[in-house]
């Protein structure tokens with residue numbers, strides 16, 4: 499009987515706690531942390547890097563352009579994302595995704611860019627420049 503009570507308690511408690519955690523983006527497979535609409539350092543850096551090297555093909559804020567697809571509509575898993583950004587890709591069309599694996603301005607920050615795009619994809623960040631959590 500006590501076990502059942504505990505189980506009910508656990509489900510209710512973790513149900514609520516989990517909901518709160520998700521809202522703030524603290525889940526394990528979540529790369530970003532956004533609290534009150536403000537982005538953590540990694541996510542903010544991702545925003546900056548995205549706008550330095552990806553936006554002119556993938557559109558402002560990841561929404562896509564006639565040149566390359568949106569990166570927020572159907573997000574890739576992190577492994578696939580890293581692979582494509584490091585190695586580039588071409589499906590035979592006229593536009594090509596270039597490889598960033600040897601670019602010191604991007605290669606170390608691929609996960610940061612992923613964090614930013616993930617926050618956009620999950621609705622934690624809207625369009626435009628996010629506010630920063632840390633100064």
Ligand code: HEC
Pocket residue numbers: 548551552553554555556565566567569572574579582583587588589590591593594595596598604611
């Ligand atoms: C010169 C234009 C260009 C730039 C700059 C560019 N991309 Fe791409 N990207 C493309 C094109 C075109 C594709 C589609 C390639 C294909 O498969 O034919 C693509 C594909 C991708 C994909 C795979 C998308 C999917 O749904 O399969 C990812 C992820 C990606 N790019 C991320 C990035 C990131 C991150 C940056 C910046 C560091 C970036 N791209 C910069 C043109 C570009």
